[in-house]
Amino acid sequence: MKAIEEKYELAKWLAGEMTEKELQTFQNTAEYATYVKIAEYSSQLKAPDFDTDLLYQSTIKHKKSAPKVIPFYQSKWMRVAAIFVVLLGLTLFFRTTITSTEIAENGKKTSFSLPDNSQIVLNSGSEIEYKQWNWDNNRKLNLQGEAYFKVAHGKKFQVNTNLGTVTVLGTQFNVKARKNRFDVTCYEGRVKVNYNNKEVIITKGTSVTFDNEYFDRKNITAQKPEWTVNEIVFKKEKLQSIVDELQRQYSCEITLNCKENTQLFSGTLPTDDINTALGVVCSIFHLKISKFESKKIILVDF
Incomplete structure (x- = not known):
């Protein structure tokens, strides 16, 4: 107590x-x-001072670490997905922009099929470009030279050249665009031909020719282009045009050392016998062969 x-x-x-x-x-x-x-x-x-700074630092040091957040671009799966999207975009880009090209070199002919099974034969020294992707909705191709077309029935089709355009619907036809001359021949069905501001519709057994201001329409009896069976048919063509075609068909170099000749030639020349072909040309245009070595030929006045 x-x-x-x-x-x-x-x-x-x-x-x-x-x-x-x-x-x-x-x-x-x-x-x-x-x-x-x-x-x-x-x-x-004396009681120790209350150090707020020290307390803050101590709290930061010992507090739980915040959950680690991985940015979208650092995630493995996100990177894989991004790469996939880029590759898919590149694939679509190339499929929609890249064209397919078929070429027939001089002295050769090339046959191929389009995505709809339409058949095309390219003559010597010719080339075709087209896009395989979405072909059914973009049935167009670009032609340089000469080609024979067998278009699938019921399919619209357009051939563009530097001289004119040919539009068809399930038919067989031949297009030739060389220099200023544009020839179109219909072997089945009908085709629409556009040349400059002129539009012509031709049917089976009809051929049209455009050459600057010159226009000609004629009937034919052939069932397909003669060049597909090793013959060339010329219709009122100049000597230089004939020589150019022989160079393509035989993959050779022909030099003309002669005076200008305005004579026109209509007829047939073989594409598998150069001696016979040159013999006919020399006879018609009064020329002779002064040199015939390998692939180099010189023609002069007789």
Whole structure:
């Protein structure tokens, strides 16, 4: 009980709540000197300052790490998907823009089929370009030279040349565009021919020729182009045009050392016998062969 009372008196003294009489009584106790020393040392003690910066740093250091977020472009699967999209785009680009090319070199003929099974035969020194992709909706091709077409029935078809355009629907026809001369022959069905501002529709057994201002229409009896069976048919053509065609068919070089000849030739020449072909040309145009070595030939006036 006594200990409790002493603690109560000490608390009142420290708090400064004793009366004057109580203080005198307390000071006369044997423990008072000890209490004074404790109070002096206690007053010199100082609680540490509250360091907010240190607390913040400590909190940051020990807090849980935030979940790692992988950016879209760093994800493995996202990169794979992106590469796939790029490759798909490139594939579509090439399929829609790249053209297929068929070439018949001089001295050769080439046959091939279009995506709809239409058949084409290219004559010597000719070339065709077209797009295989989406062919059914873009049935057009570009021709340089001469070609024979057997178009699948019921299929619209367009042939573009530097001289004119031919539009058909399920037919067989031949197109020849050389220099300024444009020849179109229909062997089955009918075709529409556009040359400059002129439009002509021809049917089976009809052939038309455009040469600058010259226009000619004639009937034919052949069932297919003669050049497909090793013959060339000329219709009122100049010497230079005939020589050009012989060079293509025989893959040779023919030089004309003669005066200008305005005579026109209509007839047939073989494409598998150069001696016979040159013999006919020399006879008609009054020429002779002055040199015939390998693939080089020189024709001069007789």
